[in-house]
Amino acid sequence: MKRDGLPFKNTQDGITSIFQKLYDHYGPQRWWPAESPFEVIVGAILTQNTAWANVEKAICNLKQRGLLDPVLLNGLEPEKIAEHIKPSGYYNIKTKRLKSFLNFLFKRFSGSLDKMFKEELETLREGLLNISGIGEETADSILLYAGGYPIFVVDAYTKRVFSRHGFFKSDVSYLDCQRLFMDNLSADAGLFNEYHALIVMVGKDFCKKKEPVCRECPLNVFQ
DNA sequence: CACCAGGCAAGTA
DNA sequence: TACTTGCATGGT
Numbered sequence: 001m002k003r004d005g006l007p008f009k010n011t012q013d014g015i016t017s018i019f020q021k022l023y024d025h026y027g028p029q030r031w032w033p034a035e036s037p038f039e040v041i042v043g044a045i046l047t048q049n050t051a052w053a054n055v056e057k058a059i060c061n062l063k064q065r066g067l068l069d070p071v072l073l074n075g076l077e078p079e080k081i082a083e084h085i086k087p088s089g090y091y092n093i094k095t096k097r098l099k100s101f102l103n104f105l106f107k108r109f110s111g112s113l114d115k116m117f118k119e120e121l122e123t124l125r126e127g128l129l130n131i132s133g134i135g136e137e138t139a140d141s142i143l144l145y146a147g148g149y150p151i152f153v154v155d156a157y158t159k160r161v162f163s164r165h166g167f168f169k170s171d172v173s174y175l176d177c178q179r180l181f182m183d184n185l186s187a188d189a190g191l192f193n194e195y196h197a198l199i200v201m202v203g204k205d206f207c208k209k210k211e212p213v214c215r216e217c218p219l220n221v222f223q
Numbered sequence: 224c225a226c227c228a229g230g231c232a233a234g235t236a
Numbered sequence: 237t238a239c240t241t242g243c244a245t246g247g248t
Contacts, residue, residue, distance in 0.1 A: 048230040054246055055229090089245040093231085135231050155229050200229055209227070 012184040018219060022198040025218035029197035032145035037113050039068055040146035044138050045097050046088040057087035070111050074102040097133025104131050117147040136174045150187040153196040154178045157203030164207065164214050
């Protein structure tokens with residue numbers, strides 16, 4: 001880690017102590033905000049490049065109609081799905097993405113999430129990435145937050161916060177960024193769960209896209 | 224009013 | 237491989 005004047009002995013110390021500072025500041029986040037693994041999956045697809053508040057409206061529409069279930073949603077006309085998830089934006093493409101996932105779930109696991117989550121981590125990750133509409137972040141979110149697998153989720157905030165603090169360049173690849181965390185933390189799903197959630201919190205509060213650097217924040221142990 | 228949000232795939236060169 | 241563009245609503 002070539003970062004002068006920082007209080008970390010090495011990268012591992014940095015990654016570990018930043019987690020501790022965030023946890024001390026924000027407390028446990030207990031993600032994902034959902035009542036079931038399927039709700040996590042739907043939310044993970046709907047939140048692609050979309051504010052969570054809008055996703056909540058869409059999830060609420062589905063939940064109120066009792067449609068937050070693989071069988072029922074799979075039997076629904078695309079036009080009806082699109083109508084319900086409209087508040088989350090990109091509703092036509094997201095309808096296709098939900099259908100693509102459901103098609104995968106029914107063809108490979110006869111519609112059973114329990115069966116799906118019996119797969120090995122790497123096998124299931126490959127399978128999810130093969131679904132049109134599910135990229136690395138969505139796949140890892142499903143694996144970690146719905147399946148409880150020990151995989152670290154990288155998002156725009158992760159790259160922004162940690163590149164601004166010198167851990168890598170802002171155009172770092174998903175896998176390189178993910179490797180930084182997974183190589184320097186124990187493979188603990190509970191830890192990865194909290195860490196990603198805390199990064200999103202601190203990112204929302206102090207690391208906006210517009211500003212050239214992070215404002216002073218709990219992460220600013222760098223001065 | 225402009226800009227952004229817990230991405231992804233398809234198109235182009 | 238490396239860029240660019242479309243997708244769309246709702247909050248600040």
